[in-house]
Amino acid sequence: MNIPLLAARNVTRNKLRTVLTTLGVAVTVLTFLLIRTVVAAWYVGVEAASKDRIATRHKVSFIMQLPKHYADTVRQVPGVQAATWAQWFGGKEPNHEGEFFATLAVEAKTTLDVYDELVVPEDQKRAWLEDRQGILAGDVIAKKFGWKVGDRVNLSGTIYPGDWQFTVDAIYTAARKSIDRSTVFFHWDYLNESLPEARRDRVGWIVSRIDDPAKSAAIQSAIDATFDSRDIQTLSQSERDLNNSFLGMMSAVLGALDIVSVVILVIMGLILGNTIAMGVRERTTEYGVMRALGFTPRHIATFVLSEAFTLGIAGGALGLAIAYPFVNQGVGAAIEENMGAFFPYFRILPDTAITAMILAVVLALVGSIIPAWQASRLRTIDALRQVG
Amino acid sequence: MIPLRYNARSLVRRRATTIAAALGMALVVFVLAASLMLSSGIKKTMTQSGRSNVAIVLRKGSDAELASGVEKAHVSLISAREEVARDPAGAPMTVGEVVVVITQEKLGGQGAISNVMIRGVPENVYTFRPSVHVVEGRPARPGTDEVVVGARVRGRFKGVDLNQSFELKKNLPVQVVGIFEDDGSSYESEVWGDLETVRRGFGREDGVSSVRVQLASADKMDAFKTAVESDKQLQLEVFPEQTYFEKSSEGTSAFVNGLGITIAVFFSIGAMIGALITMYASVAQRRKEIGTLRALGFSKVAILTSFLMESAMLAAAGGVLGVLSALALGFVKFSMMNFASWSEVTFSFNPTPEILVFAVIFGGVMGVIGGFFPAVRAARVPPIAAMRGA
Numbered sequence: 111m112n113i114p115l116l117a118a119r120n121v122t123r124n125k126l127r128t129v130l131t132t133l134g135v136a137v138t139v140l141t142f143l144l145i146r147t148v149v150a151a152w153y154v155g156v157e158a159a160s161k162d163r164i165a166t167r168h169k170v171s172f173i174m175q176l177p178k179h180y181a182d183t184v185r186q187v188p189g190v191q192a193a194t195w196a197q198w199f200g201g202k203e204p205n206h207e208g209e210f211f212a213t214l215a216v217e218a219k220t221t222l223d224v225y226d227e228l229v230v231p232e233d234q235k236r237a238w239l240e241d242r243q244g245i246l247a248g249d250v251i252a253k254k255f256g257w258k259v260g261d262r263v264n265l266s267g268t269i270y271p272g273d274w275q276f277t278v279d280a281i282y283t284a285a286r287k288s289i290d291r292s293t294v295f296f297h298w299d300y301l302n303e304s305l306p307e308a309r310r311d312r313v314g315w316i317v318s319r320i321d322d323p324a325k326s327a328a329i330q331s332a333i334d335a336t337f338d339s340r341d342i343q344t345l346s347q348s349e350r351d352l353n354n355s356f357l358g359m360m361s362a363v364l365g366a367l368d369i370v371s372v373v374i375l376v377i378m379g380l381i382l383g384n385t386i387a388m389g390v391r392e393r394t395t396e397y398g399v400m401r402a403l404g405f406t407p408r409h410i411a412t413f414v415l416s417e418a419f420t421l422g423i424a425g426g427a428l429g430l431a432i433a434y435p436f437v438n439q440g441v442g443a444a445i446e447e448n449m450g451a452f453f454p455y456f457r458i459l460p461d462t463a464i465t466a467m468i469l470a471v472v473l474a475l476v477g478s479i480i481p482a483w484q485a486s487r488l489r490t491i492d493a494l495r496q497v498g
Numbered sequence: 499m500i501p502l503r504y505n506a507r508s509l510v511r512r513r514a515t516t517i518a519a520a521l522g523m524a525l526v527v528f529v530l531a532a533s534l535m536l537s538s539g540i541k542k543t544m545t546q547s548g549r550s551n552v553a554i555v556l557r558k559g560s561d562a563e564l565a566s567g568v569e570k571a572h573v574s575l576i577s578a579r580e581e582v583a584r585d586p587a588g589a590p591m592t593v594g595e596v597v598v599v600i601t602q603e604k605l606g607g608q609g610a611i612s613n614v615m616i617r618g619v620p621e622n623v624y625t626f627r628p629s630v631h632v633v634e635g636r637p638a639r640p641g642t643d644e645v646v647v648g649a650r651v652r653g654r655f656k657g658v659d660l661n662q663s664f665e666l667k668k669n670l671p672v673q674v675v676g677i678f679e680d681d682g683s684s685y686e687s688e689v690w691g692d693l694e695t696v697r698r699g700f701g702r703e704d705g706v707s708s709v710r711v712q713l714a715s716a717d718k719m720d721a722f723k724t725a726v727e728s729d730k731q732l733q734l735e736v737f738p739e740q741t742y743f744e745k746s747s748e749g750t751s752a753f754v755n756g757l758g759i760t761i762a763v764f765f766s767i768g769a770m771i772g773a774l775i776t777m778y779a780s781v782a783q784r785r786k787e788i789g790t791l792r793a794l795g796f797s798k799v800a801i802l803t804s805f806l807m808e809s810a811m812l813a814a815a816g817g818v819l820g821v822l823s824a825l826a827l828g829f830v831k832f833s834m835m836n837f838a839s840w841s842e843v844t845f846s847f848n849p850t851p852e853i854l855v856f857a858v859i860f861g862g863v864m865g866v867i868g869g870f871f872p873a874v875r876a877a878r879v880p881p882i883a884a885m886r887g888a
Contacts, residue, residue: 126778127775130771131771134771137764137768145761148757169601169667170600170667171613172601173599174598174701267559268565271559272559358610358611358612360835366832367757370529373525373528374765377522378768380522381522381771381772381775384515385775387514388776392782392783
């Protein structure tokens with residue numbers, strides 16, 4: 111039997127403590143995973159954002175609108191394959207007042223060209239395009255509101271007052287995880303025709319699909335340059351930059367979460383180091399005997415480190431085993447369903463899991479360095495003399 | 499009862515493990531206290547400027563100032579109502595303001611941009627909000643392109659600081675002539691410009707975003723609300739200012755609270771296990787001592803209490819340490835997006851006595867729970883066998 115194996119078997123010596131330590135490590139690994147997953151979920155929108163889409167909006171403020179005909183001009187810009195426009199409607203479902211979801215009035219015929227990740231059954235798609243009062247809703251929001259294809263529904267507008275009547279014509283799912291599956295799309299024409307003359311023909315922003323993501327920056331500048339001498343200037347950003355600027359506003363929260371996830375690692379280190387130190391203290395006499403039998407200080411150190419390694423692996427593995435079903439089936443699914451507008455994808459990423467596992471092991475080793483060093487430094491005779 | 503000094507000395511003797519376990523507890527208490535303080539800071543920042551005798555009038559169905567709009571003619575109609583307070587000159591105590599959000603380059607953010615809230619205010623705004631004071635420079639002159647900026651937004655965006663200038667929109671530069679404070683309310687994260695200038699710049703000549711009305715007394719609120727809301731011509735909604743502010747801080751503060759408490763609960767499980775391990779080891783090491791105590795005549799209950807006390811002391815030390823470090827956060831300013839206005843508001847951590855006491859108690863409870871099973875084990879130590887070393 112070699113030393114590491116002997117050490118590993120030694121963890122069964124004080125079973126209660128081993129179980130507790132493993133649990134402690136597992137809980138911290140679980141917490142770490144949870145926090146990192148929150149952070150990752152914020153970034154997933156950025157990472158998975160389409161690189162071949164550009165959003166163009168009013169340069170001064172997102173609450174100001176662009177003339178509709180700007181879309182035609184954008185379509186002329188070299189590199190732009192398709193363009194559509196959207197207007198934030200800010201709808202509320204009367205039976206779910208507190209629910210936040212995006213309601214967009216869009217140019218229906220071009221929307222699915224630009225957002226080609228939206229998966230819509232062909233017959234529903236045709237129905238929606240033909241129905242001026244039609245709604246195309248994400249499957250998540252449809253499920254929450256109990257909407258089925260063909261239902262007549264009402265939305266009240268926060269920006270455009272009144273009750274608006276719609277028919278649910280189509281329900282989409284997404285081919286990409288960054289897509290919010292709780293958005294409600296409807297025909298911009300329907301909104302436009304209902305407005306007083308003075309407020310017509312204006313859109314919130316224009317989204318274009320470009321032929322080459324590498325040319326994104328150049329195309330953005332080209333679009334903005336086109337409008338530079340007009341009354342209303344524009345600000346074009348790739349979808350990724352747009353999401354990034356949104357994240358920028360949450361950067362303090364993300365920073366705090368980063369700090370907290372370091373704190374949890376410190377706690378894990380403390381628990382592990384403490385356990386190992388106690389084990390070493392209890393076993394001092396044993397180490398003395400081993401030294402007397404001819405084991406070197408290096409052997410003793412290996413002995414302690416291997417035991418810590420075993421605990422780290424066991425704790426990390428248990429933590430992962432709990433975290434996966436907990437997040438991916440439990441919390442994650444609930445968050446995606448209820449906060450889909452903010453976290454469309456809330457799952458443990460493989461990278462995060464691997465990092466957590468490595469950290470558990472590394473911390474176990476780091477936490478045991480001092481006890482290992484102390485154990486190896488013991489003089490045989492003192493160790494043998496030690497009582498209790 | 500076994501003297502507490504016995505426990506204190508035991509803890510000191512096992513210095514290293516005591517410190518490790520207490521630090522674990524301290525971190526839990528710190529995280530818990532910090533998130534409660536931040537959440538309370540958000541509420542305070544967002545709601546403190548709400549007064550019970552002030553009503554805010556918004557267009558029906560719009561849940562925020564940003565989305566609302568009130569026609570000019572309606573502003574006069576509202577102001578003429580008898581419930582409205584009047585100043586000594588007989589003018590109604592109302593302010594109609596235009597609220598917009600502009601994109602501005604952040605300083606030190608490598609070209610990152612973010613949203614700044616701009617409020618177009620009428621002349622009487624300082625009379626209407628007596629808590630607002632210009633602390634540096636001077637108030638903006640009405641009818642000019644001068645603006646004053648809140649103390650918490652100054653220096654965070656390009657050109658947004660005293661004696662600098664930035665563009666509200668192309669060819670509409672404004673001069674920053676003063677810095678104002680309002681006891682840390684969310685107004686301090688805004689830029690205040692002249693009402694007409696902002697109106698002109700953003701095509702809002704036809705009206706304002708919201709109207710704030712100071713009522714003759716707070717009990718006129720219901721009468722005013724009913725009168726305005728029942729007028730079908732107006733299509734307006736009235737909220738007591740406090741209610742409005744509370745509603746608009748709900749999302750952000752609940753988010754921070756939820757996140758913080760979830761993390762703290764998980765942390766506390768980890769720390770309790772840490773305490774459990776420490777106390778178990780402590781009991782195991784002291785079997786002889788415990789046996790001796792029992793032989794001296796201390797009852798099982800006394801031993802149990804003593805070990806629980808020891809664990810509680812350990813936790814209390816951690817708790818106090820955690821709360822103290824959380825208090826240090828009082829100097830930290832925390833800027834994040836307010837979900838209701840899509841613009842950044844700067845918050846600070848707000849330590850209240852309730853939060854601090856709660857955090858320490860939470861730590862103590864953690865210690866007692868973590869120490870319970872080891873204490874039970876200690877109480878069950880058979881005196882004779884233990885003294886013999888078996």
